[in-house]
Amino acid sequence: MKKKSQKLTIFLFLLPALLLFVGLLISPIIMSIYYSLFEWNGMNSEMNFIGLGNYSEMFSSDLIRFGNALKNSLILAALSVFLQLPFSLALALALGKKIKGERFFLSVYFMPVLISTVVIGQLWLKIYNPDYGIINSALRGLGLLGEKDSILWLGDKDLALGAVFVPTLWQYVGYHMLLLYAGVKSVSPELREAAKLDGATEGQVNRYVVIPSIKPIIKVSVIFAVTGSLKSYDLIYVLTNGGPLQATEVPSTIMIKQLFLSNRYGLGSAMAVMLIALCFFFAILIGFIFKERDIYGKK
Amino acid sequence: MKRILAVLLVLAMVFSLAACSKEEDKPASNSGNTTNNSSNEGVVSDETATLKLWDIAVPGDGNRPAYDASLKELKVMFPNVTIEEDCTENEAYKPKIKAAVANNEVPDIFFTWAGAFLGDFANAGKVYCLDEELKKYVGNELPESMLGNSTYNGKHYGVPTTMNVVGLFANLDILAQVGYTKIPETKEELFDCCDKLVAKGIIPFGCSGKENWCVTEYLEPIIEKTIGATELNDIFRNGKTWNNAGIATAVDTLQQMIDKGYFDPNGIALGNEEVKANFMAGKYAFYQNGTWNCGDFSDPSKVSFNVTVGEWPVMDASKSSMGQLIGGPSDTIAVSANAPKVAAQFAVEFGRLICHYGYLAGSGLPAWTPYGDTSAVSQLVQTVAGICNKANGYVLFGDNAMSAEDADKYLNYVAKVYGKEIDGAGFVAGLTSELR
Missing domain, CATH: 3.40.190.10 (Periplasmic binding protein-like II)
Structure with missing residues (x-):
């Protein structure tokens, strides 16, 4: 009887959180899945059931080019994992060695994370400006570009994607650095000292002691980097809004256009569902990869 | 200490509740909640x-x-x-x-x-x-x-406010350098003027490629002055087919102008405000956009050259004429x-x-009949009024005239035209198959 009452108490205490979780997280996903099966403009009560028609159109339409947007996001995710994170890790390891001005550098590298994305977008728009932007001006100053020539960093479809990724990666280096720095700092100094007494160099200490110790944090950083890349929107919206010629489209920019410019709520919802599914898939995949390494990956 | 803390917490709670009750005394922000007050002279409504x-x-x-x-x-x-x-x-x-x-x-x-x-x-x-x-x-x-x-x-x-059309704004000081004192009115004149400007190292036009509606400000008048206002109206609003040879010709004309260096190549990477600023700084001879810009271009603190406004020249005189405009209320x-x-x-x-x-x-x-003293209305606005008075056909902006879904597809194709991913035939074929 007492056990039953305890369970009821636990349930009652958990109920508000459960209701919030279901109401704010689960039900919108379920609603999105439901809407994705309809052709609906989001305003009228008329909803035409089309089954998986929206999913099929998403990948087959030459005008929407969702597959291209997905490819762009995956490139961004790969760059995040293989460029941004190693750089962040290097910074975290360097700062974790109690160097002079540690707090100052920590603040400097973290600063872009605190600045509004719109402000960062405007800043990089100026940097990339073909007429007076600092990059083109520097190239002209160095004689690498003619006086009247310009490189269209955001206007050339072959360059725009890379140009958009630079500030995206730059902005979050500090974020990952801070996560990893916290991990580096939590590694026991005794472990480091023991390794050094065994004759390990600084690099070997990092490689064989520090990095394996902070693997759970690296895993979290990888999950954030990949899912963040899939969800990227704001900076791309400010810099190019998906242009030129859809060269910098990512799933979120296309989704917003379909939802709120084309009034295609069904199709937009299908894209939202696809994004959620991909984020879950990659989070699970990354978790699986890191789990495998924990068991068999030790040398 | 604990007692003091408890007293402070109680006081904080009392003040919070008092603040909440004050909030309730304010006029309701709910749009449906209105109350009548005593009427005053000269007021349209004294509802709260x-x-x-x-x-x-x-x-x-x-x-x-x-x-x-x-x-x-x-x-x-x-x-x-x-x-x-x-x-x-x-x-x-x-x-x-x-x-x-x-x-x-x-x-x-x-x-x-x-x-x-x-x-x-x-x-x-x-x-x-x-x-x-x-x-x-x-x-x-x-x-x-x-x-x-x-x-x-x-x-x-809806309550219409102002009425605007697409206007071709021109820097008369630049045009004077190539022997023009007014905006060209035919395709031949326009091309001659632009050729002379390009030869002098002056960029004739600026157009933002980052905002697709800005490209339509060029493309739609070119189409209208090629196939005529009635035909374009039927296509935009009455479901007539896009499969029209004149539209393909108009698109090719725009691309020909891009190829000839009439447009700022940097424009594709710029937003409208940046392109407009370039025109105001004297970088371009022309800037085609809505006549809502008249206010800025009439301000001598913002524009230091002689500026005028006109309409896009006639591209095909057999089907169109001056006085056919894009825009409306x-x-x-x-x-x-x-x-x-x-x-x-x-x-x-x-x-x-x-x-x-x-x-x-x-x-x-x-859009309403003007009242009061309008003598201070700028010369540019008066010029636009003169153009509208002589107008013989209006076509509403394409992205306003079409349904949301069609407008988005249409703007997508317009971007492809400006980026030279498709030509006139591709534009016509695409819109014919894609638009409902």
């Missing part, structure tokens, strides 16, 4: 209400002075109405207002574009029918013709279907005043 207003008149926008002056005057006409204004930049506003309408969070009063944009809201029953509130003005202060773009199934759902004020009556009254007066002050400030032609 707090109304949400959404618009695109951000600080620095050409329409901002007209909005400020109108809201100031409306405080006298509606003394108990409190306005909570939310301004959003043009491009960001479109998804914002659509999301609000879709989620039944329509602001009480909001700016919108007429045509299919407002039509979607009206057909979904999300906006207030303004027939009763407009009745006293229609036919006298507000010509019936100005309501055509915001009338659906015979009912009026599109800027509109609408009211949420759930808003109180006072919001509808407020919106009508607001639209009328924006028109008045906007006309005086040079942000467009009046």
Whole structure:
């Protein structure tokens, strides 16, 4: 009887959180899945059931080019994992060695994370400006570009994607650095000292002691980097809004256009569902990869 | 210590509750909650209400002075109405207002574009029918013709403010350098003028490729002056096929101009404000955009050269003529279907005043009959008025005329034209197959 009452108490205490979780997280996903099966403009009560028609159109339409947007996001995710994170890790390891001005550098590298994305977008728009932007001006100053020539960093479809990724990666280096720095700092100094007494160099200490110790944090950083890349929107919206010629489209920019410019709520919802599914898939995949390494990956 | 802490917490709670009860005494912000007060002389309504207003008149926008002056005057006409204004930049506003309408969070009063944009809201029953509130003005202060773009199934759902057309703005000081004293009126003259400008190292046109609507400001007049206003109107609004050889020719003409170096190659990477700033700095000879820019271009503190405005030259004289324009009364004020009556009254007066002050400030032609002293209206606006007086055909902006889905596809193809991913034939074939 007492056990039953305890369970009821636990349930009652958990109920508000459960209701919030279901109401704010689960039900919108379920609603999105439901809407994705309809052709609906989001305003009228008329909803035409089309089954998986929206999913099929998403990948087959030459005008929407969702597959291209997905490819762009995956490139961004790969760059995040293989460029941004190693750089962040290097910074975290360097700062974790109690160097002079540690707090100052920590603040400097973290600063872009605190600045509004719109402000960062405007800043990089100026940097990339073909007429007076600092990059083109520097190239002209160095004689690498003619006086009247310009490189269209955001206007050339072959360059725009890379140009958009630079500030995206730059902005979050500090974020990952801070996560990893916290991990580096939590590694026991005794472990480091023991390794050094065994004759390990600084690099070997990092490689064989520090990095394996902070693997759970690296895993979290990888999950954030990949899912963040899939969800990227704001900076791309400010810099190019998906242009030129859809060269910098990512799933979120296309989704917003379909939802709120084309009034295609069904199709937009299908894209939202696809994004959620991909984020879950990659989070699970990354978790699986890191789990495998924990068991068999030790040398 | 614990007692002191407890007393402090109790006091904090009491003050919080007191603050909450004060909050309740304020006028309700719920749009449906209005109360009657005693009437005052000279006021349109003395109802008490707090109304949400959404618009695109951000600080620095050409329409901002007209909005400020109108809201100031409306405080006298509606003394108990409190306005909570939310301004959003043009491009960001479109998804914002659509999301609000879709989620039944329509602001009480909001700016919108007429045509299919407002039509979607009206057909979904999300906006207030303004027939009763407009009745006293229609036919006298507000010509019936100005309501055509915001009338659906015979009912009026919007208050037109200013009327704008696409204008070809020209830097006369630059044109003088190549022997032109006025804007060319034929294709041959235009190409000759541009060839001379390019030979002198001057860029004839600036056009933002980052904002697709800016490309339509060039493409639509070229199409109109190639196939004629009636034909284009039938395609935009009456479902006539896009499979028209003249459209392909017009697109090819635009691309020919790009190839000949008539357009700033950097334009594809720039936003409209940057391109406009370049024109104002004297970088281009021409800038084609809406006549709402007249206010900025008339301001000697912003533009230091002689500027004039005209219309796009005739491309095919057998099908088109001068006087065929792109534009019309599109800027509109609408009211949420759930808003109180006072919001509808407020919106009508607001639209009328924006028109008045906007006309005086040079942000467009009046959709309403002008009143008061209009002698200060700028020369550019008067020139636009002269062009409109002689107009023999109007075609509403393409993205306003089409349904949201079609407009998005259309703008997608327009971007491909400017980026030279498709030619005229590709444009026609694509739109013929894609648009409903």
